[in-house]
Amino acid sequence: MIELASMPAKTYPAAGSPGDEVSTVRPSVHTVLPSGQPAAPISAIWSRVPQLAELGAISKHALIQTADDVGAVSDTVRSIAAVLSTAGGCVEVVGGPEAASSVGPLRVRDVSREEHLGLVGLGSPARLTVPTLWFERVCLVTVVGLAVDGTRRFRGILDAQSAPLRRLGNPHSREQLAYEAHRLAASDLCVVCAYRDRDHQPLWWAISRSDVELDSFVCRLAGLNPAALPTLRELIRHEVLPEAGQVVGPELPRCATARIRPGAALDALGRMRAVARASVAEWTVIRKNVHRIPHAVRRRLARFGRS
Amino acid sequence: MSPVRIGVIGCGGHATLFQLPAVRQSSRAALVAVVDSDEQWCRKVAKRFNVPQWYTDARALVGQVDAAVIVTPNFTHTSLATMLLDNGVHVLCEKPVCTSVGELDAIVASADRSGARFMAAHCLRFSPNLMFLKRIIDEGWLGEVREIRAAIGGPYEQATHRTDFRRDRRAAGGGVLADLGVHVIDASLWLMGQRPVVAEYAAEFVRGWDVEDNASLVLGFPNARAWLRCSFTEFLSNTLTVRGDYGWAQASLYAASRLEVFNERLRPCRSDGVQTILCDGAPMFAGQIDHFCEFASGGELRVPTDQVRTGIEIVQQCYQTPLLVS
Numbered sequence: 233m234i235e236l237a238s239m240p241a242k243t244y245p246a247a248g249s250p251g252d253e254v255s256t257v258r259p260s261v262h263t264v265l266p267s268g269q270p271a272a273p274i275s276a277i278w279s280r281v282p283q284l285a286e287l288g289a290i291s292k293h294a295l296i297q298t299a300d301d302v303g304a305v306s307d308t309v310r311s312i313a314a315v316l317s318t319a320g321g322c323v324e325v326v327g328g329p330e331a332a333s334s335v336g337p338l339r340v341r342d343v344s345r346e347e348h349l350g351l352v353g354l355g356s357p358a359r360l361t362v363p364t365l366w367f368e369r370v371c372l373v374t375v376v377g378l379a380v381d382g383t384r385r386f387r388g389i390l391d392a393q394s395a396p397l398r399r400l401g402n403p404h405s406r407e408q409l410a411y412e413a414h415r416l417a418a419s420d421l422c423v424v425c426a427y428r429d430r431d432h433q434p435l436w437w438a439i440s441r442s443d444v445e446l447d448s449f450v451c452r453l454a455g456l457n458p459a460a461l462p463t464l465r466e467l468i469r470h471e472v473l474p475e476a477g478q479v480v481g482p483e484l485p486r487c488a489t490a491r492i493r494p495g496a497a498l499d500a501l502g503r504m505r506a507v508a509r510a511s512v513a514e515w516t517v518i519r520k521n522v523h524r525i526p527h528a529v530r531r532r533l534a535r536f537g538r539s
Numbered sequence: 540m541s542p543v544r545i546g547v548i549g550c551g552g553h554a555t556l557f558q559l560p561a562v563r564q565s566s567r568a569a570l571v572a573v574v575d576s577d578e579q580w581c582r583k584v585a586k587r588f589n590v591p592q593w594y595t596d597a598r599a600l601v602g603q604v605d606a607a608v609i610v611t612p613n614f615t616h617t618s619l620a621t622m623l624l625d626n627g628v629h630v631l632c633e634k635p636v637c638t639s640v641g642e643l644d645a646i647v648a649s650a651d652r653s654g655a656r657f658m659a660a661h662c663l664r665f666s667p668n669l670m671f672l673k674r675i676i677d678e679g680w681l682g683e684v685r686e687i688r689a690a691i692g693g694p695y696e697q698a699t700h701r702t703d704f705r706r707d708r709r710a711a712g713g714g715v716l717a718d719l720g721v722h723v724i725d726a727s728l729w730l731m732g733q734r735p736v737v738a739e740y741a742a743e744f745v746r747g748w749d750v751e752d753n754a755s756l757v758l759g760f761p762n763a764r765a766w767l768r769c770s771f772t773e774f775l776s777n778t779l780t781v782r783g784d785y786g787w788a789q790a791s792l793y794a795a796s797r798l799e800v801f802n803e804r805l806r807p808c809r810s811d812g813v814q815t816i817l818c819d820g821a822p823m824f825a826g827q828i829d830h831f832c833e834f835a836s837g838g839e840l841r842v843p844t845d846q847v848r849t850g851i852e853i854v855q856q857c858y859q860t861p862l863l864v865s
Contacts, residue, residue: 349816349817350816350817350818350819351807351814351815351816351817352814352815352817359817362807366806366807367680367805367806367807369804369805372806415807415810415811416806416807416810416811416814417806417807417810418806418810
């Protein structure tokens, strides 16, 4: 269990020298493939991540959630699980049935088969169904994959965090769900695993305590304004993004800026559906109240006449 | 499983607003008869709820129904319940079940003799938000419970009632404490699962009725206290709040689907403050009837008789206490 009081304050390594470990002003970036040498085991990386060691020390129960089942991401999940379980803690993976085959012996918790709760959503007035496991006293780690040289647009930590909400069939738009997940169940540790698209070889990992910081960081690495990421654009409606610092990190060619975006049409359709639902709800309210307008005008005119 | 044939005794405001619609809607119950001493009114209610039989005497239900719901003025509860139980009819009796522990013992003895089953109608135990509250207390979401605060009531004139028996000590067996206070007393006993002592009791007779119309009560549990208020004169919050070591939860007693929770250890509260949980489940009266049918068919009872007895003892003890305010 996480004892919140004993949780250390956020600390980030100071700007360091480029090489096998590249530090930035905010999220730390680690790589095990320095300048074309053969890959070192992934587990070697975690000894250099103080945040993970701290979590492992204070948490007896950890949940790792991921929306990807690519080899590099699954390897990352397994190696993080190994670190977290060394202190005798219980580690489980949150995902769909497909996750079971990729994470080996780890127990997979499918939120669609578990108990859930209704909450009053903030970003949207509709009822928000959330997994009860969000109310458990656990440490939450989110791992996402980032295909470099690929054609897939980066979805990010915020999007991966909202996967349980999508699995529970919430009717909100993808961006709204990403905000609700950030609001209600922001991860204790976020990991982006960049991998080469052609052979799924891991390239580097960016790690942060903050989901927003990490998504903003990856956007900036790709030379994008963070507000270009739909999930961050939604978040800006409710929160102020962290200040842009100096971004130092590996190159991110053609990843987040890819022009071909399978699924973009579906996203647009989802947004249109959300707008349509909101319009119907608003129209219902307008229809209920429109008959009051003439009376209100008459009352005001009468008051004006009296005065 | 065939539905339980139910007769409802008493067709006043509470029956027509809550119990009859609940029995009507339940898939486990078949509403076969209504009983009321006012023949004309009884016939009208039977027609409105499409009930095949109506009677002016509860004894006519024997042999016609499997179970009965007693929704009559309080002073009639014991005699009706013992008569029905002696004749093998299962009984769901509105609160307050009776006005003394001796009467409750007589009812339980009748049930034991005949094998028929008796349940007290403490409807808050079937309210979805309070059921969820009980669950999170048991699961330790709030830590150890230290305090319960509950307030129930509103102006008497604004509540629906056909008769004014609640103003009459003989007919009601007590005032607002016996009528509304028992709800929050029972809820406290249920949520805490412990036997309390009466630490303080105060009552007011604002309108000069025969019975108290405002009452406040403090129950002392081993590690917690419950501050309970009930009123026939003013709008109270009609909420029940539980505070534990790590947080608190507040349930509305009437908007039965909402529960507000704050606990610094729960992730959603930690990052976003108080959360309003929307609880699913049948409305409390429907849930109560479903549970009664299940209990009448041999299921377990969720309203333990020893807690009902403790509730009656608390009310009795309060009425024997010299009043602090009058």
